[in-house]
Amino acid sequence: MLSVRPTRLLHAVRSRRLAALRLLRAVPAACSARSAAVPAADPARAAARAAPARAAAPSSASVRVAAALAVVALAAGAAGCGSGAGRIGRSQSGNADDQVAMPPSSPARVLGDGSTSDTGPQPHQPVPYRLVTGEVPPQFVVFSFDGAAEDARKLFSRFRAAGGRANAAMTYFLSGASLLPAGRADLYVPPGGAARPAGLGSDDVDSIAATLREMRLAWRDGSEIGTSFNARTCAQAAAGSDRWTSAEWGSEIRQAESFVTRWKSDSGLTDEDPLPFEYAKVLAGGRAPCPGGGAGLLPAAAAAGFRYDASGTGGRQMWPSTAEGIWEFPLPSVPVPGGTRQAPATDAGPLGAGLDRQQVRDALTAAFQRAYRGNRAPLFVGAHLATAGDAYLRGVEDTMKDVCARPGVRCVSFRQLADWLDAQDPRVLARLRTLAVGRAPAPGWKEFVAAAKR
Numbered sequence: 001m002l003s004v005r006p007t008r009l010l011h012a013v014r015s016r017r018l019a020a021l022r023l024l025r026a027v028p029a030a031c032s033a034r035s036a037a038v039p040a041a042d043p044a045r046a047a048a049r050a051a052p053a054r055a056a057a058p059s060s061a062s063v064r065v066a067a068a069l070a071v072v073a074l075a076a077g078a079a080g081c082g083s084g085a086g087r088i089g090r091s092q093s094g095n096a097d098d099q100v101a102m103p104p105s106s107p108a109r110v111l112g113d114g115s116t117s118d119t120g121p122q123p124h125q126p127v128p129y130r131l132v133t134g135e136v137p138p139q140f141v142v143f144s145f146d147g148a149a150e151d152a153r154k155l156f157s158r159f160r161a162a163g164g165r166a167n168a169a170m171t172y173f174l175s176g177a178s179l180l181p182a183g184r185a186d187l188y189v190p191p192g193g194a195a196r197p198a199g200l201g202s203d204d205v206d207s208i209a210a211t212l213r214e215m216r217l218a219w220r221d222g223s224e225i226g227t228s229f230n231a232r233t234c235a236q237a238a239a240g241s242d243r244w245t246s247a248e249w250g251s252e253i254r255q256a257e258s259f260v261t262r263w264k265s266d267s268g269l270t271d272e273d274p275l276p277f278e279y280a281k282v283l284a285g286g287r288a289p290c291p292g293g294g295a296g297l298l299p300a301a302a303a304a305g306f307r308y309d310a311s312g313t314g315g316r317q318m319w320p321s322t323a324e325g326i327w328e329f330p331l332p333s334v335p336v337p338g339g340t341r342q343a344p345a346t347d348a349g350p351l352g353a354g355l356d357r358q359q360v361r362d363a364l365t366a367a368f369q370r371a372y373r374g375n376r377a378p379l380f381v382g383a384h385l386a387t388a389g390d391a392y393l394r395g396v397e398d399t400m401k402d403v404c405a406r407p408g409v410r411c412v413s414f415r416q417l418a419d420w421l422d423a424q425d426p427r428v429l430a431r432l433r434t435l436a437v438g439r440a441p442a443p444g445w446k447e448f449v450a451a452a453k454r
Contacts, residue, residue: 006120007125011102016145019065019365024067024314025084025351026064028191028229029165038274040137041413049149050129054444056436060256065260069202071196071245080443085281089098094313104347106156107119107207108274108276110274111261111274111278112261112262113264113265114264114270114274115260115261115262115263115264115265115274115275115422116261116274116275116277116278116279117276117277117278118258118277118278119273119276119277121224121395122219122222122277122282123220124169124188124220124221124222125222125416126207126410126412126416126417126419126420128420128422128423129331129420129421129423130424130429131423131424131425132449133446133449133450133453134446134449135391135445135449135451136376136408136445137375137376137412137445138376138408138409138410139368139371139378139379139406139408139409139411139434140378140379140409140410140411140412140417140420141168141368141373141378141379141380141381141403141404141409141412142170142171142244142329142378142379142380142381142411142412142413142414142417143159143163143168143170143171143381143395143396143400144170144171144172144173144226144287144310144380144381144382144383144414145159145172145173145382145383145384145385145394145413146173146287146382146383146384146385147169147173147175147178147214147226147228147342147384147385148172148173148174148212148214148225148228148385148387149174149175149178149202149211149213149385149386149404150207150213151207151386152207152212153385155385155388155393156172156210156211156214156260156385157210157214159385159393159397160214160217160218160221160223162397162400162401163221163223163400163411164221165401166400166401166404166405166411167405167411168221168404168411168412169221169222169402169412169416170218170223170224170413171223171224171226171253171310171413171414172215172218172223172224172226173226173227173228173241173286173287174225174226174227174228174260175216175227175229175230175231175258175364176227176229176230176255176256176257176258176259177200177201177207177231177259178201178202178208178211178265179202179211179212179260179263179266179269179408180200180201180202180258180259181201181205181208181266181267181268182199182200182201182202182268183201184201184266184376185200185201187259187266188200188230188255188259189251189255190230190231190453191244191248191249191251191327192244192245192248193433194231194233197231197232197233201315205267205268205269208263208267208269208302209269209400210271210394212263212269212272213353215275216275216276219275219276219277219282220276222413223413224282224413224414224415224416225277225279225283225286226283226285226286226414226415227253227256227257227283227286227287228283228287228288228289229252229253229256229286229288229289230252230255230256230259230288231252231289232289233289233290234288234289234294236292243290243293243294243295243296244294244296244297245296246297246299246300246303246350247296247300248295248296249296249299249300249301250300250303250304252300253286253304253383254304255284255301256286257279257280260275260279261279261280263369283305283306284306284307284308284414285301285306285307285308285309285310285326285327285329285414285415285418286308286309286311286383287310287311287371287382288304288311290311291312291313291314292310292311292312292313293311296303297309298323298324298326299324301324301326302324302325302326306326307326307327307415307418308326308328308329308414308415308417308418308432309326309327309328310331310380310414311330312328312329312330312331313330313331313344313346314330314331314333314344315330315331315370315380316332316333316437317332317334317367317370317375317377317379317430317436317437317438318375318377318433318437319346319375319377319378319429319433319435320378320421321433327417327418327421329357329380329417330380331344331346331380331381332344332345332346332367332379332380333352333384334363334364334366334367335363335366335367336350336355336363337355337359337362337363337366338359340446343363344382344392344435345363345364345367345379345380345382345386346381346382346383346420347380347382347383347384347387347389347392347393351363351364351392352388352389352392355391355392355395357391357394357395357398358395360391360392360394360395360396360399361399361402362397363395364381364396364399365397365399365402365403367379368399368403370437370438371438372403372406372408373438373440374405374437374439374440375435375436375437375438375439375440375441376432376440377432377435377437378417381396381399383396396413399401425452425453427452427453428449428452430452430454431449431452432452
């Protein structure tokens with residue numbers, strides 16, 4: 001029987017992993033592939049978790065060699081992506097353990113009036129994995145944009161390009177009413193008997209077509225299309241009431257979905273290509289046009305099948321929890337430069353009023369560092385594309401470019417974050433929520449995660 005020394009086996013592993021990496025690096029250029037940001041469990045990682053290495057044990061070393069060969073095989077398969085084979089993307093860190101599988105394209109199945117279609121799984125989606133003992137949680141950062149429409153300022157395309165440069169998936173919250181021409185604004189019935197807002201709908205059908213184009217491209221990039229509903233406020237017509245009931249929120253959600261799935265009929269843009277997704281299936285959450293949305297929102301969102309809500313503001317930088325079975329992702333309060341104040345991480349407040357580009361970046365970076373060096377709680381950054389000033393938007397771009405490139409950071413969409421949270425051991429998540437703002441576990445991450453499983 002042939003005997004191989006452990007050092008030679010380890011050398012073989014390294015050689016094969018280097019070969020795999022060379023193949024993997026060639027794939028994005030050949031396939032124009034860009035990965036999302038959560039590490040998948042590749043065969044080498046899975047083998048290491050299932051069977052901890054013993055340096056002198058030939059059987060364990062053989063497992064490593066087999067796993068490395070599997071990585072090579074995956075990379076070789078990815079090289080054929082132009083012919084419709086599965087593709088492998090790369091995450092920010094460039095590590096071999098961060099390979100992300102991307103599905104092949106499939107023929108479109110046109111739905112309804114042709115406004116939407118089913119083209120199969122969304123490209124560039126990460127594979128969620130469960131934390132194991134000894135792992136530091138990823139530092140998730142979610143950049144999200146309300147009022148995602150491509151108007152004269154061209155901010156939708158600007159941030160989609162910025163996300164591509166930063167290798168970041170993002171969440172775009174679309175108002176369903178933004179796909180209505182101004183002349184068809186009467187199709188929207190505001191909940192609670194409120195008056196229809198002035199200026200609802202678009203005066204330019206070309207801008208609707210441009211928004212649809214950016215939605216297609218954002219989805220194919222791996223980003224998320226959420227909803228910002230339709231209204232610009234949650235005010236009620238009834239005296240003494242400033243929030244909608246669950247039934248009224250249900251109407252708002254159904255109308256928002258309808259405007260996205262019937263834009264061809266509503267706008268007359270019948271020659272435009274359909275959106276490449278079935279909206280009712282991909283819609284996972286939204287952000288209300290008023291902070292928090294009120295008590296009626298979460299029951300309606302749960303009934304609609306939403307998985308998260310991002311309407312809250314002033315949250316603490318701690319690990320998320322659920323309410324009504326829905327993940328709550330409130331915008332956190334972050335330090336404001338030049339004082340002791342804190343403000344929500346969005347332009348609707350002190351961060352968007354009077355601060356210059358560097359100050360916005362400093363505020364967001366300070367919030368990032370507080371989590372990155374501490375409890376690793378996800379950081380949420382928001383912007384209203386219809387109203388945000390250029391200084392705030394440039395500060396957000398600078399922050400995105402900076403933080404998404406750092407080791408261990410995953411710039412993801414809210415839906416991708418919900419996927420990762422759902423994959424975790426509930427005991428580990430409960431223990432993560434005990435960490436105070438900015439505080440890393442005193443015994444270290446290895447002991448902290450291990451204690452949660454005892």
